[in-house]
Amino acid sequence: MNIHKQLVLIDGSSFLYRAYHASKNGFTNSKGQPTGVCLIITKMLQNILKKFSNSDFIMIFDAKGKSFRNEIYSQYKANRPPMPDDLRSQIEYVHKIVKGLGFPLVSIEGVEADDVIGTYASKATENNIKTIICTGDKDLAQLVDKNITLYDSMNDVYYDETGVVEKFGVKPSLIIDFLALKGDSSDNIPGMAGCGDKTAVSLLNEIGPISEIEKNLDKIPTLSFRGAKTFKDKFVNALDSIHLSYTLATIKKDVDVPFELDDVPELATDYDALIDIFTELEFKKILIELKSQRDNGSSADKVEEKAESSDTKSEETMVSLSDSNSNLIDYREYGASFVLVDTLEKLLALVSKINSAQFVAFDTETTSLNTRDCKIVGMSLCMHEGEAFYIPINHCYINVGAQLDPEIIKELLIPALNRKDLKIIGHNIKFDLEVMHYQSMDLNLGNIYADTMILAHLLDSSAAVNMDDLAKAVLSYKTISYEEVVGDKKKVLISQCPIEKVLDYAAEDAIVTFRLYKELSQKLFLSKKDTELFFDMEMPLLKVLYKMELNGVYVDKNELEKQNVVLKEELVKIQSQIYASCDCEFNISSPKQLSEVLFTKMQIPYPKKVKAGAKLSTSEDILEAIAPNYDVANLILRYRELSKLISTYTEKLQTIIDETTKRIYSSFNQAGTVTGRLSSSDPNLQNIPARTPEGKSIRKAFVAPSGYTLVAADYSQIELRIIAHMSEDPTLIKAFNEGYDIHKATAAEVLQIPLESVTSEQRSHAKATNFGLMYGMSSFGLAKQTHMSQSEAKVYMERYFARYPKLNSFMEEIKQFAKANEFVKAVDGRKICTPNVNSSNALMSKAALRAAINAPMQGSAADIIKIAMIRVNEWIDSLPENTVRMTVQVHDELLFEVKNEFLDTAISQIEKIMSEAYKLKVPLIVGVGASSNWADAH
Template sequence: MSQAPLVLVDGSSYLYRAFHALPPLTTSKGLPTGAVKGVLNMLKSLRKQYPDSPFAVVFDAKGGTFRDDMYAEYKANRPSMPDDMRVQIEPLHQSVIALGFPLLCVEGVEADDVIGTLARSSAAADRPVVISTGDKDMAQLVDGHITLVNTMTGSALDVDGVKEKFGVAPEQIIDYLALMGDSSDNIPGVPGIGPKTASGLLVGVNGGLTELYAQLDIVPTLPIRGAKTLPAKLEEHKEMAFLSYKLATIKIDVPLDIGLDDLQMGQPDHDKLAELYTLLEFKSWFEDNQRDAKRSGQEVVAPVVEEAAVAAELKYTTILTQADFDVWLQKLNDAKLFAFDTETTGIDAQQAQLVGLSFAVQANEAAYIPLTHSYMGVPEQLDRDTVLRALKPILEDPSKLKVGQHAKFDMNILANCAIGGDQSCGITVQGIAFDTMLESYVLDSTATRHDMDSLALKYLNHTTTGFTDIAGKGAKQLTFDQISLELAGPYAAEDADVTLRLHQTLQAKLNAIPSLSKVLSEIEMPLVPVLARIERQGALVDAELLGIQSVELGKKMVELEREAYAIAGEEFNLGSPKQLGAILYEKLGLPVLSKTAKGQASTAEAVLAELADQDFTLPKVLMQYRSMSKLKSTYTDRLPEQINPRTGRIHTSYHQAVAATGRLSSSDPNLQNIPIRTAEGRRIRQAFVAPKGYKLLAADYSQIELRIMAHLAKDEGLLHAFRNDLDVHKATAAEVFGVELTDVTTDQRRSAKAINFGLIYGMSAFGLAKQIGVDRKQSQAYIDRYFARYPGVLAYMERTRTQAAEQGFVETIFGRRLYLPEINAKNPALRKGAERTAINAPMQGTAADIIKKAMVAVDNWLTSSGLDAKVILQVHDELVLEVREDLVDQVREEIRTHMSNAVTLDVPLLVEVGVGNNWDEAH
């Protein structure tokens, strides 16, 4: 049997990463605890993974180290430790010790040095070592015995992994760091040398720093960008490079008072853990500790604390009798607001079957009503149809307010659940006033994931029971109806309880920012039932036509493959980067524009596209081949498989809480990304068809983001163009190129269109030059002339940058916020990226808000009118409807009116409406 590895944990690295990466948790008394919880979670996970291993958790000691003596500026640019992190160090250390982990802090050296010494000693004794860290410096320690694992990302690095990630072997990592430096530790390195150049130099000389400086004469011949200027740069900074080498070298000979035999795990100190978990308000861990103590024969007396700091008593009920069900029916009828959740056999809302429902009317009290659990020995459950008929009036009553977590899923499940075998007789849930997923999303779209588990941890400091905890994983995972009620009941009840408690917390935060509360109540929540209806309606697709298209795409791919072989002069695997690289760069001699981490010439799509732009024939053919392959695998082959057997339609899922700016996204299938710039891409839309007696109607906002720009910037030139229904691209061309409107050429209009849209997305002069085929100087002149003609646009951009930097966020017209954590970053690239986002987000976010408001308005009109017309798709700024043929003219005008009037701007909203037998015709 192989020996269990020594596990060495870089506690300081994980403390910093947990503090900055995980949600900021605090106790009821304001004590920060997020970093403590993050590190302890990681340690517990490691302990489960390596149950028989000796451990050491190593932290940096207070005070300086020998590196500070060596280089006074070492780590000088690091900001001082935040107070919220500092106060967590002591409780973290105490918790680590109380859990039984050996903890080490050695003065005068860093945690890395202690870990390096222990790792090398263990490896010398032929014992395997696992170093748990997120620090790239540790890669220098990797060898046949020592592996790095990053518990926060789940990644591992052995010798081959180091080579793949950094492009150099572990024994070259110190040299690699010495050349490129390390800004986080203020290790200077050689100015201007980054990761690719550093690895390229070391691979090129097949050695380290010493070998490199002995062979500076061959550096200009290496395949590295700017190789000719590198020798002088390296010579100039030679002294700093070798100093950086010393600073980056981890000591492996630190005198230690303990040996490897002293690193065995100790027994948990349950009394101390009870004290710490109470202080930190880790309620579920407190309970776990009490149970573990009892199992080991100890009786732990809970410390005397305020009631709020101890886990509240949970009253979770699994309802199996009519009497208990009647009690809860009354509770639901009496409640001003209740939370509900469904448990199902799967996650496809159009095909999954209802297994049970859970409800909560007050915090810490919830019930689960199982309906169709089917494992051997399951207790008798209440009759499914009887329960659903009793709940139907309550769930369909709009005056009985409800809260859900991703409630659209539950709405669709209940709408699709046939009562008494009648497929048309489901439950149309009404009165959903709040959705905790959307409350979190509106509060801050980028702060966290918006699933219930993440929200519970962030806002309630509560670790929920995961589905895999009760159902297992992989091929043997159970569906919910196969899970015992002993496990399923508390799990389901917790879902409803946590949803209600989350709402209580999130609503208070939203109420403190009225504009966000309004976005939730007036845009997001009214949209939920609209999207649910669109998803259930689905879209009709012609599977036979898709099959024909698949065959045709396959034939074109074969033709393109043959053409590629002819150009290359030999057959090769078009999907193999290695073979493709050999053909492009070695045989055909095409210029190498970019390299992979391993130092190989890149064949990535962006590189092929750039080569194609330079008129190289084979890259053009390869780009066409890849485009055809993607269309075939993603759409023509896949869409027929996604037709629902019950409805004969495709039902996409729309996501409100994914895109940071507020835009909707879709999946299974993703209809937002069907390419329409190629004939083959547009043909995919031809397969979305109208049933007999109906037409498809597509209504699309025209140039909506430019119109929003005109409204926000208040620029008279743009306002005039839109108010007078001018061709805005032609008007811009006339201004930029200094010609009369009637004299604008097609090429000038195309360039003006690129300028109009490019500036919205922060395109640089370089990017514009590339797009319109002029040199950089000329494109900059166009941009300068644009801003001279449209000064309001420039003023808006400057104003937005300033406001974003001051307040940390930007807003849409309706008050939706996008927070920009990197708007004041010291790194220029990060800061510039945030500034581009700041300029574009109000436009993109406002466009998203407008289409959402339009969808609600159109849905209200269709519902009240009773017309035989339904929205079946939403893609970007477009709505697609299925309309009975004799109603097309009426619906066309009404749709245009409702969408145009969704909001009042300083310029009119133009809606283009098309009609056809398929989506492509209508669009």
């Protein structure tokens, strides 16, 4: 499985019964075979394929026979009638349709479909893969977390963590307890007599899970639900039933599945099989559509949606780059000429064409994505959309054809590309610039005119901006995939692929880039503001980031090693303590061995009921469950935490330090976030922990080279200052202009007390509110953050907005603008896409509106620091080389290496430029620190 893909898990058993109840009575073919379920499931699956395109799919059905739950409780699902005959007769057809559409089908004896779904969803979460579970089953709500969302396809409703709370009254982690208390009549889970939804919700939200209720029985009579005063004894008497119900309701996450996520089969429609099935079922309309798709070479699982024309887009409209619904063409139908440049004569002819061109699209092919270490394999160029060229340079295989000497290419081609009046276009051209730099074939930065990846992102910040997706969406064109060139397993380097094969792929990249610029620039020039943002901000910033990436950041490997030693020493101590507690030595990292030691050798009671002989998990939730009574669990959790810190940071960072320069080289991406914030990768320097002691120690390893000092400069509370500016709230503006501690000032305003009387707790509540309001936080969220009661938080929010009325109206204006336009604006006019604000799905719409409230502030902060980076870079360029180097950007912070003798001047100038980057109604305050390492400078 591509780890960047979304995983969609389909509850086939749920679909079967929902389709059955939705199908019309008597829906049969001419032979009397019932077909309604088959028809409805076919439509459901086709819609899911369209809705979740470019995802990996697994469809799961219940297996025949009973599950392990029947062995635990013989009455489990005993109240269910047998499967109706008219449904049973369609099962085989449904399975054939599922397989024909290309879905992997999984059905495992002894467990239920929910358990298989739980296992795959858990594996996906462990790998940080977003997962959609298509189901109508409420039991699966227990799986929902930040990566897992339920989707009810019948009603087109999503349930994220907030949605589960809104539907059931409790958060996902309490769903099992909820079912255990109230029972589940559909599965014949007994629960507790006399405990309904409201009672269960009150118990769980006011006291906690069942395990906490058992420890706090005396709290029950104090609760507000009906019958609370006499409920304690009823609860105690029902504990056996409650514990049994808890076991029955708990979804397994450790089922032995037939394939892992890395091996999820790719979708591949079997047209012939489907045509045979639909012919037998007499689905005439579907047959016509299917045969048309087969004959046109398009897949039923890749139906595109037509891109909205932007010819009439006004200044107040967000350009949409959604997928095109027209039939895709490829390079064979397009009819462009792809020219192989493998002789001196052809190179001279190409140079002549470049010298008479105004624009050239440029791209490189390399052996890897590491610009410092890769070899350039070839380069492609395009001057008009009917012709593109490929220059092979480093193809290496037996009987490889003619290739030009890189020195000849450098001598003839580079001067042509560096002609002052030439405009170079690329797609993610910063990568190509770095490749050329490390190949000693530098392109003139002044010639870099446009990047189509960044241009597409500016026009529609929610659209996919990789070349393949943009080609489909903007050009209705299907590109040659990288896998078609090197093979599905990607084990062959592109340099080992035949030149003739790479010619089409590489030349196509150049011609598609050229065509994308032509189409996207027409949309860009419709808006003066977008044009200014692109040419005055984003393209100059690209060149700043290029220089930053070449600079890299200096890292002390010895310091990392010291930290690594300290962490490993603690790890060894923890390991020894675990061995002593367990009275044996074993592989702590082995779940199997750990399980045997804890639950077999030590006889620690397993916190959940399981089938005899089943594997006993040692997952984090299991260890946390036993930790209060068995300290060895706390030791194991700390062991795992230390192991992760070592593998992710103190060891990993050492491996990517360049041996020659002693630096780490990260990439900064301009098209990685909807709001316009920069992101960082390989490694993600923006994600290094900053608040934990271990995280601060990691930043200590980022040091100044000899003769330099590190300077860290960051904007103070910039998003709060921006909301004060944009909302024009006079009280907030006054607090900032008079230099108050903004959180103390807020507490004083809300509580109507003197500023000097504000306590640390009151300030903390105000701080949570100040920052939370920008994310559309509710009183429920404030209560959770501050440990207020929900009623207290509600009153606090009401008082807050009473004191800052313009904030409330401003937030409402953002919502209304977002609904009307499907975008919001940053302070400088950047449009930030909010595509789901008008979704018919209430949960998606609410989530989109919450994001919309924060987007103007986050987008504005991002643009302000971009302006600052461009201006600081202009100042750096005016200095003698290497006097000051900008090395890292982390949202509102910049890191510099400054020559020691220039330190005072640099600090003053950096603070001045950053504070004057944008004029707000409140001051932009910049905190500047200097030290020999990042941690102390921050």
